[in-house]
Amino acid sequence: GAGVSQSPRYKVAKRGQDVALRCDPISGHVSLFWYQQALGQGPEFLTYFQNEAQLDKSGLPSDRFFAERPEGSVSTLKIQRTQQEDSAVYLCASSMATGGVYEQYFGPGTRLTVT
Amino acid sequence: QKEVEQNSGPLSVPEGAIASLNCTYSDRGSQSFFWYRQYSGKSPELIMSIYSNGDKEDGRFTAQLNKASQYVSLLIRDSQPSDSATYLCAVLNSNYQLIWGAGTKLIIKP
Numbered sequence: 001g002a003g004v005s006q007s008p009r010y011k012v013a014k015r016g017q018d019v020a021l022r023c024d025p026i027s028g029h030v031s032l033f034w035y036q037q038a039l040g041q042g043p044e045f046l047t048y049f050q051n052e053a054q055l056d057k058s059g060l061p062s063d064r065f066f067a068e069r070p071e072g073s074v075s076t077l078k079i080q081r082t083q084q085e086d087s088a089v090y091l092c093a094s095s096m097a098t099g100g101v102y103e104q105y106f107g108p109g110t111r112l113t114v115t
Numbered sequence: 116q117k118e119v120e121q122n123s124g125p126l127s128v129p130e131g132a133i134a135s136l137n138c139t140y141s142d143r144g145s146q147s148f149f150w151y152r153q154y155s156g157k158s159p160e161l162i163m164s165i166y167s168n169g170d171k172e173d174g175r176f177t178a179q180l181n182k183a184s185q186y187v188s189l190l191i192r193d194s195q196p197s198d199s200a201t202y203l204c205a206v207l208n209s210n211y212q213l214i215w216g217a218g219t220k221l222i223i224k225p
Binding site for chain 2: 033040041042043044045056089091102103104105106107108109
C-alpha cells in the first residue's frame, strides 16, 4: 500500500509570502503529526490530529502557523507571512495509534526555503 | 536536561563489527521506544520498536530496553557501509507525546 505522501517536496518562498504544505497519510491511520526538522537536529513536534480533531498544537511556534485536517484524512500546514527562520524540512507522519500501537511512519518531507 | 538524550557522534565502526547506539530518557513513565534511521536528505525510517524490558531482535538489529536505568540501545551486528546514517531515538512519554533525541551519526568504514 501507499505510504505517507507530501507535497510539494520543495518550496521556495519570498519572505512575507503564505505557503501551504500538504500531507496525505497512510489509509486508515487515525493519527497525523507534523514536525519541523532543522539540519542536524531531531524532529521537533508541531501539532497532532486524531481524525479531524487537533488534539495538540503546543509545538506551533507562532500564530502564523496553522494546521487543519477537515475530513480526517489529508492535512494541510499553512504558514502565513513566512520568515527566514521558518526555513526547515517539514515532516508529516501518521500512525494507527490504536491497540497500543504507536509507530509513526513518515512522508518524504517538504523542504521550505524562505529567501 | 533534555527528555531524550543521545550522543551526537559521529560514531565510527569498522565494517563487519558491532555498532552500539545508546539513548537515555528522563520520564520514568515512558512506555514505548523507537529507533529510526535517517539517511542524509531523507525522512526518518522506523527500524525497531520495543515496549518491554529486555532484548528484541530483528535480523541484524537488536534493541535493548532497561526501564529501571532509563536507557534504550540499538545494536547493529555485521555493520555494513549502507548502515551509515543518523539514528534517532524516540520515546513515547507518559503524556503520549513522542519525544525525539537529536540523533547519533554512525559511520561504517569499509
